[in-house]
Amino acid sequence: xxxxxxxxxxxAIKETGMPEAKTTKVTNERPAETVIEEGRTVGIPFSxxxxxxxxxxxxxxxxxxxxxxxxxxxxxxxVIAFIGPxxxxxxxxxxxxxxxxxxxxxxxxxxxxxxxxxxxYDPKRDxxxxxxxxxxxxxxxxxxxxxxxxxxxxxxxxxGLANRKSDLDDIVENSLRKAGLWNEAKDxxxxxxxxxxxxxxxxxxxxxxxxxxxxxxxxDEPCSALxxxxxxxxxxxxxxxxxxxxxVIVTHxxxxxxxxxxxxxxxxxxxxxxxxxxSKVFTxxxxxxxxxxxxxxxx
Amino acid sequence: xxNPGSQAELVRRSLKRRYRKERRFRFYGITAIAIALFSLVxxxxxxxxxxxxxxxKTTVTLEVHLDGDLMYLNDATDPEQIAxxxxxxxxIKALQGYFPQATSRADKREFSRMTGSxxxxxxxxxxxxxxxxxxxxxxxxxxxxxxxxxxxxxxxxPGYSIRxxxxxxxWTDELLRKGVIDTGFNDVFFTSGDSREPSNAGILGALIGxxxxxxxxxxxxxxVGVAAAIYLEEFAPSNxxxxxxxxxxxxxxxxxxxxxxxxGLAVFIGVFGMPRSVPVVGGLxxxxxxxxxxxxxxxxxxxxxxxxxxEAAEGIGASKMQVVLHHVLxxxxxxxxxxxxxxxxxxxxxxxxxxxxGMVAFIVEIPDGFFSSATVLPVQIFIWAGSAEQGFVELASxxxxxxxxFLITMNxxxxxxxxxxxxxx
Numbered sequence: 001x002x003x004x005x006x007x008x009x010x011x012a013i014k015e016t017g018m019p020e021a022k023t024t025k026v027t028n029e030r031p032a033e034t035v036i037e038e039g040r041t042v043g044i045p046f047s048x049x050x051x052x053x054x055x056x057x058x059x060x061x062x063x064x065x066x067x068x069x070x071x072x073x074x075x076x077x078x079v080i081a082f083i084g085p086x087x088x089x090x091x092x093x094x095x096x097x098x099x100x101x102x103x104x105x106x107x108x109x110x111x112x113x114x115x116x117x118x119x120x121y122d123p124k125r126d127x128x129x130x131x132x133x134x135x136x137x138x139x140x141x142x143x144x145x146x147x148x149x150x151x152x153x154x155x156x157x158x159x160g161l162a163n164r165k166s167d168l169d170d171i172v173e174n175s176l177r178k179a180g181l182w183n184e185a186k187d188x189x190x191x192x193x194x195x196x197x198x199x200x201x202x203x204x205x206x207x208x209x210x211x212x213x214x215x216x217x218x219x220d221e222p223c224s225a226l227x228x229x230x231x232x233x234x235x236x237x238x239x240x241x242x243x244x245x246x247x248v249i250v251t252h253x254x255x256x257x258x259x260x261x262x263x264x265x266x267x268x269x270x271x272x273x274x275x276x277x278x279s280k281v282f283t284x285x286x287x288x289x290x291x292x293x294x295x296x297x298x299x
Numbered sequence: 300x301x302n303p304g305s306q307a308e309l310v311r312r313s314l315k316r317r318y319r320k321e322r323r324f325r326f327y328g329i330t331a332i333a334i335a336l337f338s339l340v341x342x343x344x345x346x347x348x349x350x351x352x353x354x355x356k357t358t359v360t361l362e363v364h365l366d367g368d369l370m371y372l373n374d375a376t377d378p379e380q381i382a383x384x385x386x387x388x389x390x391i392k393a394l395q396g397y398f399p400q401a402t403s404r405a406d407k408r409e410f411s412r413m414t415g416s417x418x419x420x421x422x423x424x425x426x427x428x429x430x431x432x433x434x435x436x437x438x439x440x441x442x443x444x445x446x447x448x449x450x451x452x453x454x455x456x457p458g459y460s461i462r463x464x465x466x467x468x469x470w471t472d473e474l475l476r477k478g479v480i481d482t483g484f485n486d487v488f489f490t491s492g493d494s495r496e497p498s499n500a501g502i503l504g505a506l507i508g509x510x511x512x513x514x515x516x517x518x519x520x521x522x523v524g525v526a527a528a529i530y531l532e533e534f535a536p537s538n539x540x541x542x543x544x545x546x547x548x549x550x551x552x553x554x555x556x557x558x559x560x561x562x563g564l565a566v567f568i569g570v571f572g573m574p575r576s577v578p579v580v581g582g583l584x585x586x587x588x589x590x591x592x593x594x595x596x597x598x599x600x601x602x603x604x605x606x607x608x609x610e611a612a613e614g615i616g617a618s619k620m621q622v623v624l625h626h627v628l629x630x631x632x633x634x635x636x637x638x639x640x641x642x643x644x645x646x647x648x649x650x651x652x653x654x655x656x657g658m659v660a661f662i663v664e665i666p667d668g669f670f671s672s673a674t675v676l677p678v679q680i681f682i683w684a685g686s687a688e689q690g691f692v693e694l695a696s697x698x699x700x701x702x703x704x705f706l707i708t709m710n711x712x713x714x715x716x717x718x719x720x721x722x723x724x
Binding site: 098100103105128129130131132135136137138140142143144145154155158159205208209212 | 537605607608609610611612613614615616617618621625626630
C-alpha cells in the first residue's frame, strides 16, 4: 500500500466532494480507490458519559504524522476494540492514553486528551498518578524477573496502597483471583514468574495491572503471543473485568474484537475511519474501507 | 522453467561448497584457540618453572652460644651497648664449630657470608627481646646468604652463576649433609615486606598495598561509573553536550595510563598536596583510569535491559527513578560487574601511572593504612626484576604468580557474584 497526497481519481472526488489537498489517497491491489477524509469518522464516535474525551488528536514521530486528527470518546465501563491493518496507528493511539509515548524523544502529541474532564497532557499532571489510574497490558507477556507474588505486589508497593503485609497479601490474592490465576499460582507464589507458561504470564501481567485498582485497562494485542486456549482464557477474563473497568483493547483478530468488545474502532493509516457498535461494524460497516478490511481484502 | 532435477543438483553442489566453508571456518577457529592456549601454556610453564623456587627458602640453623665477651656485651638492656655490640661474632663462632681448621681472618669473612646480611640484626633483636638469653646457647634459624641459597637451589643451572668460593661450596655441601643448611617453605615471602636481601624480601607489603589501592579504586570508580552511566543512559537529554561527553569518555578509555599518572602527580600531589607513594593517590589515579571502562560497559549493560521490562514498570506507574532502581539496575548489574572487573583487573596490573606518583619507592614496612607509604604487586615485580641480586629473579617470578593468583581470585569472585545476580527473563 502507498499513501500519497496527490491527484485523485474522478471517482474519489465524486465520492467525497473534498478538495484535493486535504485528502489522502489510499491504494491497494484492488481497483477500488477509496479516500479517507481526515478528521471525519463515520458511526458513533462520541458518548454521553465519556471516560476519555479525545479531540483532534495528532501524533508525530519526528516529521511523520502517525495519527491524523482523531476525535473519539471512550465511554465509562465499556470495552472498546481498536482494529486495523498493521501500522495504522492503533497502538500509538492507545499508548497516548496513559502517556507511554513520553519516553520516545521524537514523539509529539497535539490536540486535547481528557480523562474524566482533566487534561492528560497537562504539564502539571503527574504521569505516575495517571498510570496508576490507567493500567496497561502489553503485547508480549513481560513479567518482572521476580517471584509471582512480587510481580503483583509491585504496583501496590510503589503506590503505597498497602500498609501491612496482610493487606498486601489480600491485594495479591484478589488480583490473582480476578485474573483467574489464583488456583494455579497459590502454591508457588515464591516461584519465578518467568518460569510460567506464556498464557499464565499474560494473566499475571493482567493481575499486576489490576492490582493497583486502575479505572481503565489498556491492552495492546494481549493475545498475539498466545495459543487459542490461553487466548480464550484471557477473553473470558476481559468479559469479567468489563464489569468494573473501562477496557481499551488493540487486536489484530477481528473475531476477538467481535467477541469481547461493545464498540469497535477501525483505524486506517493514522485515521479513525469508523467507530460503531461491534455488531454493527462486523455486520453492516458503513465505510467502504472497514468493509474491505473485515471481509479480508487487505490488512 | 528450471528443470527440478538440475535444481536439486545445483543445491547439492552449493551444499558441498557451504560445508567446505563451514569446515574451513571451524579449522581457523580451532587453530586460533590452539595458538592462544599454546602461548598460555608456555607463559605459565616459564613463570612457574622459574618462580617456584621463590617459594623455597634456604636456612642455616645454628646452635649459637650468646657469649657476652665475644659480643662485647654484658647487659642486653642497655641500648648503648646494644648499638656497639658485635652480633656477628657468635654466628661465626657457631659455624666455625663445624670447621675447626678454618680460623684465618679470610675464613671468618667467608663464614660471615654464609648467613644472610641481616643475621646479626636477628641476633640483636632476639637479645633485645630476651635480655636473659645472654650467656646461654640457643638454636636459631637464619636465612642463608643469597649466594648460598642460589648454590643450594640452582647448582648446575646455566641461568645462574655460582658466586661462592670453593671453600664455601665445600662448607655448604658439608652443612647440607649435616642438615644445618636446609630448605623449606618460604614463609618469609608471604609475611614480610621488601628487603635489600632476597632471603628477607617478601610480597606481603605489595599485596596489602595492592589491596588498599584496589579498595580505593573500587569504592570510587564503581559508584561514580555506574551513576554516570545511569545518568547518561536514562536521564540525560540527547544533545550536543551529551554527545561531546560521550565522545570524550570513549577517548579517555584509550588514553595511555601514564598520562593518568602525570595527572595524578600534577593534581592530587601538586595541587591538593597529598603525600607521595600512598594507596589513596594510587587508588584515585587508577579510579580515573578505570572510569571510562566502567562507564562504557555499564551503559552497554543498561542498553541491553529489555525495553519490555521498562515498559511494564512504567505501565504500572513506576517513576523514572523507580524503574531504574527496581528494574534496570538489578538486571544490568551482572554486565556492570563484568565491566568493572575488567577495569579493575587492568588497574591491578597497572605500573606506569604508579611509578609517577612515587609508589615505586623502596618500602620495607607493611602498609597499615590508606595514607602509609606502599607499593603494589606489579611495581614490586618491576623493582625485583631490575635488582642485581640473583635471588630476586625467582622472587619476581614468584611475585608474578601471586599477582596472577590475586587476579584469578578477583575474577572468580566476580563470576560468582554475577552468577548470583543473574536472572532470567
